[in-house]
Amino acid sequence: MIRTRRISRVARGDRRPWTFYALATVFMLYVAALYGPMICIYILSFQDIRGGLVFPMKGHSLHWFIDLFTQVRTGDVRGSFDRSIKLAALVTMITLVVSLMAGLAFRRRFFGDTFVFYLMIGSLVAPGLVLGLGIGLLFQWIGISASWYTSALGAQLSWTLPFGVLVMFAVMSRFNSVWEEAARDLGASRWQTIHLVVIPVLAPGLVAVALFGFTLSYDEFARTLQTAGSLNTLPLEIWSMTLNVTSPSLYALGTVTTIVSFIIIGACIGAIIVINKRRGMRATGH
Amino acid sequence: MPFRKIQNEVQSGQVMQRPNLSAWLYVTPLMLVLIPFFLLPTLVVLVASFFETDGFGGLLPTFTLANYLDVLTSTQTLLLYVTTLKFAILTWFFTLIIGFLVAYFLVFHVKNQLLAIGLFLICTIPFWTSNIIRMISWIPLLGKEGLVNSTLLGIGVIREPLEVLLYSGLAVVIAYVHQLTIFMVVPIFNSLARIDKRVVEAALDAGASRLDVMRYIIIPMSKSGIALGSTFVISIVMGDFFVVKVMSGGGSASVVSAFYENVGVLQYPIAAASAVLLTLVLIVMIALILRVVDIRREITQ
Numbered sequence: 390m391i392r393t394r395r396i397s398r399v400a401r402g403d404r405r406p407w408t409f410y411a412l413a414t415v416f417m418l419y420v421a422a423l424y425g426p427m428i429c430i431y432i433l434s435f436q437d438i439r440g441g442l443v444f445p446m447k448g449h450s451l452h453w454f455i456d457l458f459t460q461v462r463t464g465d466v467r468g469s470f471d472r473s474i475k476l477a478a479l480v481t482m483i484t485l486v487v488s489l490m491a492g493l494a495f496r497r498r499f500f501g502d503t504f505v506f507y508l509m510i511g512s513l514v515a516p517g518l519v520l521g522l523g524i525g526l527l528f529q530w531i532g533i534s535a536s537w538y539t540s541a542l543g544a545q546l547s548w549t550l551p552f553g554v555l556v557m558f559a560v561m562s563r564f565n566s567v568w569e570e571a572a573r574d575l576g577a578s579r580w581q582t583i584h585l586v587v588i589p590v591l592a593p594g595l596v597a598v599a600l601f602g603f604t605l606s607y608d609e610f611a612r613t614l615q616t617a618g619s620l621n622t623l624p625l626e627i628w629s630m631t632l633n634v635t636s637p638s639l640y641a642l643g644t645v646t647t648i649v650s651f652i653i654i655g656a657c658i659g660a661i662i663v664i665n666k667r668r669g670m671r672a673t674g675h
Numbered sequence: 676m677p678f679r680k681i682q683n684e685v686q687s688g689q690v691m692q693r694p695n696l697s698a699w700l701y702v703t704p705l706m707l708v709l710i711p712f713f714l715l716p717t718l719v720v721l722v723a724s725f726f727e728t729d730g731f732g733g734l735l736p737t738f739t740l741a742n743y744l745d746v747l748t749s750t751q752t753l754l755l756y757v758t759t760l761k762f763a764i765l766t767w768f769f770t771l772i773i774g775f776l777v778a779y780f781l782v783f784h785v786k787n788q789l790l791a792i793g794l795f796l797i798c799t800i801p802f803w804t805s806n807i808i809r810m811i812s813w814i815p816l817l818g819k820e821g822l823v824n825s826t827l828l829g830i831g832v833i834r835e836p837l838e839v840l841l842y843s844g845l846a847v848v849i850a851y852v853h854q855l856t857i858f859m860v861v862p863i864f865n866s867l868a869r870i871d872k873r874v875v876e877a878a879l880d881a882g883a884s885r886l887d888v889m890r891y892i893i894i895p896m897s898k899s900g901i902a903l904g905s906t907f908v909i910s911i912v913m914g915d916f917f918v919v920k921v922m923s924g925g926g927s928a929s930v931v932s933a934f935y936e937n938v939g940v941l942q943y944p945i946a947a948a949s950a951v952l953l954t955l956v957l958i959v960m961i962a963l964i965l966r967v968v969d970i971r972r973e974i975t976q
Contacts, residue, residue: 405784406885412780416794419777422853423801426812429822433815443820487704494701505702505709512713514906514961516914518931519950522938523716526723526734543712550708559865604803610917615938627807631921643808650803 431647434640442635453641466626466642472537473623477606479538480545484553484602485595491550492557493587496566513551517611520544525615536618544612549605553598560594592664600657604650717954724947734943742948751933752949756956759929762844762919763912766851770908771901773852774859778900779893782867783875795864802857810850810921817841817849842924850922851912858911859904866900867893902968906961913957 433440437448457466495502512520524544528535535541568590572582588595610624617625623646630639724742727735746752777798785791801809816822817840824836839845870893878888916932928936930953937946 408885409784412776412784415773415776416780419773419856420797423798423856426816426853427801427804427809429815430808430812443815443818444822444825483708487708490701491705494698497698499695499698501699505706508709508714509705510961511717512709514910514914514957515713515717516910516931516950516953516957518914518916518935518938519720519954520713520716522934522943522946522950523718523720524712526943527711527716527719530719543708546708547712550705554705608805610806611914624805624807627805628917631807631811639811643805643812646808647804650805654800654803 427643427647430640431644434637434644436637440637442637442640453637454645456636457638457641457645465621466623469621469623469626472620473607476537476542476545476622477603479542480549480606481599481602483546484549485599487546487550488553488557488598488602489588489591489595491554492561493583495554495558496561496564509551509554512547513555515547517544517548517609518614520547521612521615528616534618535616537613537620537622540616540618541613541622544616545606545609548609548612549602552601552605556598556601557594560591560597564591589668593661596657596661596664600654603653607650720947720950723943724951726944726947728942728944731941742944743952745945746949746952752930752952755928755930755933758927759913759931762847762851762929763909765848766855766912767905767908769848769852770856770859771905774856774904775863775897775901777856778860778863778867778897781864782870783893795860798860799857806854807917807921809854810918813846813850813853813922814841817846842922842926844923844927846922847919847927850918851915854918855908855911858907859901862903862907863897863900866897870896899968902964906964909960909964910957913953913960 429444433442433444433446434453435449435451436446436453437450438452439447440453441447491505495506521544524540525535528540533539564587568586569582572586577585608624609622610628613622613625614628621629627639627642627646630642723734725738725740727737727739727741729735781791781795785794814821818824819836819838819841821841823840824833827833828836874892875888878892879885883891914931916929916935919927919929920932930949934946934949934953937943937949
């Protein structure tokens with residue numbers, strides 16, 4: 390008994406073992422390495438016109454941000470940004486609907502499910518550039534010209550959908566089908582069950598899928614490279630900038646894309662909070 | 676689980692006829708994307724690998740093994756695979772160690788669950804910003820006049836700036852680990868979080884040392900997460916070219932970067948042959964991982 394008590398006290402962490410401090414250090418170093426470099430470029434993007442790619446920082450201004458959106462030599466940042474946002478929004482909507490449907494299908498085994506599953510895994514791990522070439526050649530043979538809203542859209546979906554469906558698997562595994570059965574017992578049609586029971590219950594998970602879809606598309610590079618046609622998306626524009634531009638404009642672009650990402654994550658987390666709050670209010674009878 | 680087995684048997688039997696159809700109805704949109712944008716393009720690449728080029732980006736529909744011979748007999752291919760595998764293994768090793776330690780810390784050492792989730796989110800946030808930006812963010816640190824060099828010069832550890840930091844194999848591995856550790860943290864975190872803490876306490880009560888707990892409980896029970904993370908990391912590194920291209924400064928190439936060069940000069944058949952070869956290598960590597968763990972069961976359970 391005495392032995393048991395001593396051990397469980399240690400296990401509960403009344404006195405932390407040395408491994409706690411070692412692992413906490415590893416964790417802090419990891420976070421520092423994760424954020425450190427990025428914070429550096431955010432700071433360096435606010436230099437004035439004399440600024441360079443390394444420290445020390447020379448003055449501060451918004452020069453490189455203005456440069457980014459006005460200068461022609463940095464390329465078509467505004468146009469590609471516009472296309473990327475539109476494409477990402479399209480990808481998000483399709484990913485959301487298709488992943489939800491596939492998630493519903495995979496709750497039970499069906500004939501050919503293993504085939505569909507491994508097709509999905511294959512699509513997920515296929516080298517993006519190889520797939521891009523395949524899609525490019527396919528479009529060439531059929532005689533459709535590649536563009537960001539056809540071939541690039543499909544190429545991105547072949548990557549966001551497996552991700553979305555995998556997230557749906559995780560979400561669905563926590564879904565209690567008793568609610569669905571109850572709805573059916575009460576006379577709800579299949580569509581009513583999905584619309585009034587399944588979707589509201591899964592809503593936070595669906596927001597997560599949307600978030601995945603958006604950021605994966607917004608940041609997609611390898612699959613888009615061969616399939617975007619003549620007009621660039623933002624990652625392609627950034628890529629060509631890394632090859633040509635050697636000014637803090639590049640860092641300014643990094644800062645801008647980060648801010649946009651944060652706004653999107655903020656909106657999604659806000660949506661989850663609102664959904665949960667509404668649900669809480671409904672549960673307590675308004 | 677025997678119950679699940681019974682359930683599966685019942686469903687795959689006569690009862691399954693109707694749900695079968697509706698399930699296929701639900702996956703139809705998924706197939707409408709995967710078939711034209713994954714399966715067909717893969718087949719197109721396979722077919723193109725047996726074609727000849729007319730030298731102007733056009734393909735002559737013949738059947739030749741010359742492309743494969745070209746790829747397989749060049750010593751450059753071997754070197755590329757050695758480099759790529761070296762990067763893949765180093766990245767896999769470091770992301771696994773760091774990812775496991777980080778996930779383990781969050782699940783087993785941070786007692787406040789809200790704090791654990793908060794710290795976990797902190798790890799995932801950089802994942803939402805552009806890969807390329809995260810990669811170039813190493814330039815101010817690792818460059819010849821970067822922070823690391825100027826600090827080391829300042830302390831007096833070195834006299835000359837270290838050239839090996841940027842545009843080198845080291846920089847490539849650093850960039851990969853920076854980008855991909857999260858792919859280890861997330862699945863390992865998930866599988867560790869599923870371990871019932873009472874099992875660990877029972878083992879400790881029964882006199883197991885903490886090393887035993889690690890060896891016989893935690894590592895075996897987290898192997899699905901490790902397998903999933905390894906699949907992500909290895910397939911991304913093997914299929915990547917732009918980290919290698921930017922971070923090595925042209926010093927080293929990967930299998931995919933050679934492929935990209937071939938596409939650039941419109942040598943589609945050779946590019947296709949090397950793509951098929953790479954895909955086969957990837958399939959073998961992932962099949963090896965899948966032999967250890969049934970990913971599907973682990974994800975859906």
